[in-house]
Amino acid sequence: MTAPASTSGTTARPTTPSRRDNIRPSGKRPGNKTPRAFYWMVIPALVIFFGLHTVPVLTGMFFSLTNYAGYGTWNFVGFSNYLNLFRDDRVLASYAFTFGFAIISTILVNVISLSVALGLNSKIKFKTGFRGLFFIPHILAILIIGYVFNYLFANSIPAIFSAIGLDAFATNILADPNFAWVGIVFTTVWQAAAFNIILYLAGLQTIQPEIYEAAAIDGAKTWRRFRSITFPLIGAYFTINMVLSFKSFLQVFDQIVALTNGGPGTSTESIALVIFRGGFQGGEYGYQMANAVVYLFAIIILSFIQLRFLQRREATY
Amino acid sequence: MTATSQGTEARVQPTPGPGASRPARTRSRGGVTGGINWWLTALMAVCSLTVLIPLYFTVVTALKTPDQLGGTGFELPTSIRWENFADAYNLTNFPQALMNTALIAVGAVVLTLFSNSLVAYAIARNMHKKFFKGLYFYFLAGIFVPFPIIMLPVVKETALLGLDNQLGLILLYTVYGLSFNIFIFVAYIQSIPIELEEAARMDGASSWGVFWRVVFPLLTPMNATVGILACVWAWNDFLLPLVILSDPSARTLPLAQFVFQGQFNTNYTVAFASYLMALAPLLIVYIISQRWVVSGVMRGSVK
Numbered sequence: 001m002t003a004p005a006s007t008s009g010t011t012a013r014p015t016t017p018s019r020r021d022n023i024r025p026s027g028k029r030p031g032n033k034t035p036r037a038f039y040w041m042v043i044p045a046l047v048i049f050f051g052l053h054t055v056p057v058l059t060g061m062f063f064s065l066t067n068y069a070g071y072g073t074w075n076f077v078g079f080s081n082y083l084n085l086f087r088d089d090r091v092l093a094s095y096a097f098t099f100g101f102a103i104i105s106t107i108l109v110n111v112i113s114l115s116v117a118l119g120l121n122s123k124i125k126f127k128t129g130f131r132g133l134f135f136i137p138h139i140l141a142i143l144i145i146g147y148v149f150n151y152l153f154a155n156s157i158p159a160i161f162s163a164i165g166l167d168a169f170a171t172n173i174l175a176d177p178n179f180a181w182v183g184i185v186f187t188t189v190w191q192a193a194a195f196n197i198i199l200y201l202a203g204l205q206t207i208q209p210e211i212y213e214a215a216a217i218d219g220a221k222t223w224r225r226f227r228s229i230t231f232p233l234i235g236a237y238f239t240i241n242m243v244l245s246f247k248s249f250l251q252v253f254d255q256i257v258a259l260t261n262g263g264p265g266t267s268t269e270s271i272a273l274v275i276f277r278g279g280f281q282g283g284e285y286g287y288q289m290a291n292a293v294v295y296l297f298a299i300i301i302l303s304f305i306q307l308r309f310l311q312r313r314e315a316t317y
Numbered sequence: 318m319t320a321t322s323q324g325t326e327a328r329v330q331p332t333p334g335p336g337a338s339r340p341a342r343t344r345s346r347g348g349v350t351g352g353i354n355w356w357l358t359a360l361m362a363v364c365s366l367t368v369l370i371p372l373y374f375t376v377v378t379a380l381k382t383p384d385q386l387g388g389t390g391f392e393l394p395t396s397i398r399w400e401n402f403a404d405a406y407n408l409t410n411f412p413q414a415l416m417n418t419a420l421i422a423v424g425a426v427v428l429t430l431f432s433n434s435l436v437a438y439a440i441a442r443n444m445h446k447k448f449f450k451g452l453y454f455y456f457l458a459g460i461f462v463p464f465p466i467i468m469l470p471v472v473k474e475t476a477l478l479g480l481d482n483q484l485g486l487i488l489l490y491t492v493y494g495l496s497f498n499i500f501i502f503v504a505y506i507q508s509i510p511i512e513l514e515e516a517a518r519m520d521g522a523s524s525w526g527v528f529w530r531v532v533f534p535l536l537t538p539m540n541a542t543v544g545i546l547a548c549v550w551a552w553n554d555f556l557l558p559l560v561i562l563s564d565p566s567a568r569t570l571p572l573a574q575f576v577f578q579g580q581f582n583t584n585y586t587v588a589f590a591s592y593l594m595a596l597a598p599l600l601i602v603y604i605i606s607q608r609w610v611v612s613g614v615m616r617g618s619v620k
Contacts, residue, residue, distance in 0.1 A: 034443055037524035041439035042452060045432060045495065052492045053459055056470035063470070070469075116364060124358040132607040133365050135614075136372070139603045141553035141571045144592045147578070148375050151585060156374070156390040163389065190367065195614075202615040237618075251463050254555045257575070272465045272556075279469040280560070292466035300461050 057296075060289045070285035081290035090266055091291060094274045095298075101181060101188075101270070102249035108189045109245055110238070113196035118226070120197070121204040131201065138194035142187075146258025149187045150174065153259070177267040180260050184268060187255050192248075196241055203237035204230065239310040243303055250299055271295050375596070379589040386585060398586065405591035408580065413566060414573040415598065417483060418552055421569060424487035425551040426544045429494050433543065434536055436495070437502030438528050442511070444503075453503065459496030464556065472560050481563040489561065490551045498543050501617060505539045506532065542617025545610055552599050570595040 064081055068074035085091050120131055137145070154172045162170035174183045207230065215225050231238070253272040256262060262269040262277075269277075275292050278284035374390060379401055381394045405411065436456075443449035475485045509532065517531045533540075555571040562568065568576065574595055578588075603610060 034446060035524045038439040038443055038449075041435050041524075041528075042449070045436045046452065048488070049456065049459075049492055049495060052471065052474070052489060053462070053467065056467040056474060057462060059470040059474075060466050116361075119357055119361050119364070122357055123352065123354045124361055125353050125355070126358065128608060128611075130361050130365060131611055133368055135607075135611050136368055136600070136603070139549050139553075139599050140596050141555065141574075143553075143555040143571045144574055144595055145371070147574065147588070147592060148371055151378070151390070151589075152371065152374065155386075159389040190371070194368075198611060198614050199618050202618040205615070247461070247463075251465065254571075257555075272463075275465045275468065276556075276560075280472075285469060289466075289469060292463075292469070296463060296466045299463050303461055 061293055063286050064290035064293050066286045068286040069283040070279065071283075074286065077286070081287045082294070084287065085291055085294060090269070091274060093266065094269045094271050097181065097268060098250055098252065098270045098272075101185060101252060102246055105185050105188050105192070105249045106242060106246045108185065109192045109196055110241055112189065113193045113241070114200050114238075116193070116197045117200035117204055118230070120201055131198070134197050135194050137191045138198075140191070141254075142191050143254040143258050145191055146187055146255040149183065149190075150259050153183045174260050175264055177264045180264060180268050184252075184255055184259055187259060188249065188252065191255075192245060196245065199241055200234065200237060203234040207233050239307065242310055243306050246306060247299060247303055250295075250302075375589055375593055378586060379593045381586050383584065383586050401586045401590035402594060404584075404587045405594060408587065409573040409577050409591055410568075411573075411591075411594055414568050414570045414595075417567055418569040419598075421483050421486050421490070421558075422548050422551040424483070425490035425494075426547045428487055428491045429498065429547045430540050430544055432491060433495055433498040434502055434533060434540065435528060437499050438506055438532055440499065441503045441506035442514075444507075453499065456496050456499045459493070460500070464493075468556075468560055475561055476563065481561055482567050483562075485561055486551075486558060489557060490547065490554075494543075494547055494550070498547075501543065502536070502539060505536065509535055538613070538616050541609075541613040545613050546617075549599070 063074075065076055065078060066074040067077045067081075116134060120127060120134070124130070153174050158170040158172060161167070174180045211229055211233075212225065215229055220228070251272050252270045253276070256268055256270055256273055260268045262273050271291070275288045275295070278291070279288040282288075370391075377392070377394055378386075378390060380397045380399075381401075382396060382398045385392070385394060385396075440449050440453045440456075444453065471489070472481075475481045475489075478485075480488060513535070514527045514531055517527050522530065553571060554569075555575065558569045558572045559575065562572070565576075574591060577591070
């Protein structure tokens, strides 16, 4: 995943394969440099990708300028959908919720995953067994996990709290508009940490043990070793995990459907859920497309800021 | 990754038995600070309970009779009600949902592996060409496009094209996975020496022949990584089947759990039996191939 490092190899490569191809007496190849086969390898993919990925994005952008309800006739309304977005409390609340959720989850997932990966990378017993065990949540459907955790939050945890006499906490956290997000973050972190642990572990294993041996000779303590050796060396993994997990948390949908369905009220509605509901059920096709376009640009801008910021930090070591 | 330190052990460990046959890595590590850290092992065991407890809870709840549900729910069942599974099986039409999910996941993995690696190969070997370089960044840009902006238009489009079924989902997983897979495939292909391909070309192989007979077999480790991730994604995804599929008989396992949520409502034991049956197939496959899966994912991310 640390691809940028390896791209430099390509430009330097001479065009040997194409020359070889022209020498071949196949006869059907004219004098162009790239074998035609290479174009046939990519053109079907290009057409299908354009049709099923780019065309929807472009039609979406087009309809964001209309009052289309998802059916029937429509008219151009200019940028009024966009202006209305900024006056819509439900939309603004969904942005606040989604970004807050994504920031908290990203930090928690990365801190927890890195800690567990450090533990798994040290001299412990049953290494591979633990490794396999911690990866399990990744292969389970988050929707179904959400249903299981829903029952835990609604019934088991209150029962445990009242059993130990803490009746103040013996409530269903998902039914509390102020704290329902905690349950969603918990479930998300539980599932997402699995994959990040494995990614960090892969990063940690690229560090040569000699480096630690040298540090041990210099008398570096555990925390200092982590701060000055381990962390800088897996900086690229940290950057990519932060960016990718933040981006995927901004699209949160499944676990919210399973845990709170956006409630209580609309207190845990994510952007994806608002677009889904408004677009499919609320007859707000054009309006929600405007919402989606704003969302697209927010993700692009934030990803690049994050990338820039984290890579600069990476480079200062 | 594995060939860590041949030179080190000679330096750090003054007297390594000359005929010692254990892997170099274990020895050189053990040599620095001694044996197993049991405290850390215990801590890891405690941490792993966070993974195991919800799974334990799912299993015991699925086995109970409804009247055993009170309390914290962590108690072992006093009497087991196997009919929960039969009820869930019939209610959600489990075999049909399982077949749909398996079909979509296998189809998506096969199509992804063959098509995405081929595209990545053509791009990786022609990166000096403007067209291919542009294509690379065009596909890569897809990583930053969130699904909700595609969601509403693509539903209309797939309905129009007759792709609102399992086949359409296979195609969509292949297309939407392309952006990320191109990224890792291209980096990997660029690390394969081009001389191998040249030799095959000298022997008269075409570009297609070179790819299928020389490059594709060399991609096996990366194919494992991409295949595992595509399988897990297609198997567990909920939003795409929810919006794309129009025929109820095409339902996937997660979608069936969602659709029957209303009917489960008061009947938690049947609901949990259904959840367990939906989670079990991939979980069983994972437990059998656990070592291979985890090292496959790790290998892919090191590149």
